[in-house]
Amino acid sequence: GAGVSQSPRYKVTKRGQDVALRCDPISGHVSLYWYRQALGQGPEFLTYFNYEAQQDKSGLPNDRFSAERPEGSISTLTIQRTEQRDSAMYRCASSPSWSGRVSTGELFFGEGSRLTVL
Amino acid sequence: GQQLNQSPQSMFIQEGEDVSMNCTSSSIFNTWLWYKQDPGEGPVLLIALYKAGELTSNGRLTAQFGITRKDSFLNISASIPSDVGIYFCAGPYYFGNEKLTFGTGTRLTIIP
Numbered sequence A: 001g002a003g004v005s006q007s008p009r010y011k012v013t014k015r016g017q018d019v020a021l022r023c024d025p026i027s028g029h030v031s032l033y034w035y036r037q038a039l040g041q042g043p044e045f046l047t048y049f050n051y052e053a054q055q056d057k058s059g060l061p062n063d064r065f066s067a068e069r070p071e072g073s074i075s076t077l078t079i080q081r082t083e084q085r086d087s088a089m090y091r092c093a094s095s096p097s098w099s100g101r102v103s104t105g106e107l108f109f110g111e112g113s114r115l116t117v118l
Numbered sequence B: 001g002q003q004l005n006q007s008p009q010s011m012f013i014q015e016g017e018d019v020s021m022n023c024t025s026s027s028i029f030n031t032w033l034w035y036k037q038d039p040g041e042g043p044v045l046l047i048a049l050y051k052a053g054e055l056t057s058n059g060r061l062t063a064q065f066g067i068t069r070k071d072s073f074l075n076i077s078a079s080i081p082s083d084v085g086i087y088f089c090a091g092p093y094y095f096g097n098e099k100l101t102f103g104t105g106t107r108l109t110i111i112p
Helices: none
Strands: A005-007 A011-015 A019-022 A031-037 A045-051 A053-056 A067-068 A074-078 A089-097 A114-115 B004-007 B010-014 B020-023 B032-037 B046-049 B054-058 B061-064 B071-076 B085-092 B101-104 B106-111
Touching: A005 A089, A011 A019, A019 A089, A031 A074, A045 A067, A045 A074, A045 B101, A074 A089, A089 B061, B010 B020, B020 B046, B020 B085, B032 B061, B032 B071, B046 B054, B046 B061, B046 B071, B071 B085
Parallel strands: A011 A114, B010 B106
Antiparallel strands: A005 A019, A019 A074, A031 A045, A031 A089, A045 A053, A067 A074, A089 A114, B004 B020, B020 B071, B032 B046, B032 B085, B054 B061, B061 B071, B085 B101, B085 B106
16 A cells, blocks of 8 residues: 555553554565554654564563564554553554664554554 | 653743754663654654764754753754644663653643
């Protein structure tokens, strides 16, 4: 597609339920990033992939959070046993280049998935 | 970890005024990026800076990479209504990497 597409745009769930957030990056983009953004704050890094390989997951808050990108395109961020503190905007971004090369630093962000845990 | 502090946190200006904002870091950055976020949207890259002392313009926007490598500045001249939004500075954790740290943001509001 023309831009980064995320679904669902809004998700309301009860505490303890699992949620899966999907990201469809710009076609051909090698790198895919997941960020979390609290209201009024800057995005906070969670994890990223080059192709299908997860390069860094140091930003994932705990082991309830996981992400995959099995075919190097679409990615899913899964949160198990959700808690109220998981409520936030989850943003996906993609980039045409990959870590280790000189890059422009330009990430293309999607519109985000707003998660509310009741 | 690295922290990027932006000031001011918010600005209320009249259309046509010039705007200045800055970003400071606790550690050295080799790349500085300025993103803008419109309401309900994801951040969009405005300007990228790659060398200490570099001054780069993009239309009415001008950004500078501080000599100390620990700060950057963004100026907007003759503001217009579409400049409203949140401006974030950002930098990669290390050179050539796109894992970005984002600043705390400066919210720009234009008073009619």
